[in-house]
Amino acid sequence: MDITVLFKLSYGLYVVGCMDGERPVGCTINTCFQVTSENPILAISLNKNNYTLEAIKRNPRFSLSILAEDSDPGVIGQFGFCSSRNVDKYADYGYDVVEGAPLVKGRFAGRLILDALNFIDGETHMVVLARLVDTVKGEGTPMTYDYYHRVVKGKAPKTAPTYVAERDEVKEAPKSAKRRYRCNLCGYVAEFEGEIPADYHCPICKVDATQFSSIS
Numbered sequence: 001m002d003i004t005v006l007f008k009l010s011y012g013l014y015v016v017g018c019m020d021g022e023r024p025v026g027c028t029i030n031t032c033f034q035v036t037s038e039n040p041i042l043a044i045s046l047n048k049n050n051y052t053l054e055a056i057k058r059n060p061r062f063s064l065s066i067l068a069e070d071s072d073p074g075v076i077g078q079f080g081f082c083s084s085r086n087v088d089k090y091a092d093y094g095y096d097v098v099e100g101a102p103l104v105k106g107r108f109a110g111r112l113i114l115d116a117l118n119f120i121d122g123e124t125h126m127v128v129l130a131r132l133v134d135t136v137k138g139e140g141t142p143m144t145y146d147y148y149h150r151v152v153k154g155k156a157p158k159t160a161p162t163y164v165a166e167r168d169e170v171k172e173a174p175k176s177a178k179r180r181y182r183c184n185l186c187g188y189v190a191e192f193e194g195e196i197p198a199d200y201h202c203p204i205c206k207v208d209a210t211q212f213s214s215i216s
Helices: 003-008 051-058 073-080 145-152 163-168
Strands: 014-020 023-029 032-034 041-047 061-067 095-098 101-104 108-122 125-137 179-183 189-192 212-214
Touching: 014 041, 014 051, 023 041, 023 051, 023 073, 023 101, 041 051, 041 108, 051 061, 051 108, 051 125, 061 101, 073 145, 101 108
Parallel strands: none
Antiparallel strands: 014 023, 014 061, 014 101, 032 041, 041 125, 061 108, 095 101, 108 125, 179 189, 179 212
16 A cells, blocks of 8 residues: 555644643644534544643643744744653743633734534544634644645654654655755754754754754
């Protein structure tokens, strides 16, 4: 079976936010779609090991921020490649509370406030059906998952529904005179004329140059 056909499915990128008691938690996801039009219900997918899912089960009110093409790419890494169990993901950005749900500050294409209604078991992931409570207008063109890969050059975290498909992709990169380095944490690939600069930091997950490995 050619699993790369799954790459043709359309995805977006979103930041989920929820209050865990007095503390805001959140994560990056790539799966969200509208289920009904009248009194809208939406569905998102969260890995069962995701701490944000645990928080939503305790507190059904959560937010969904729609990433734009010109959103700070660091938000994707901060919310996608570490856990709210031991990291304050909002520390570098700040947040506002709207209708009881945290919204990470920054430029986004739009915001949604939702209440979880039901949790459907999807083996490794849980599909959360949620009722739309409120919206906040944003700015910018929504970032698709294809744009994230082609332009931002990011990779899927291990908890993402698409992670296995990405791992199985074995296409060789085109030959280049530049040297290529891959981030050991998030998979971002950077190119330089020679060695990676010592003061370089990953634009996605913010780790320093010591966390990159040469791949060409």
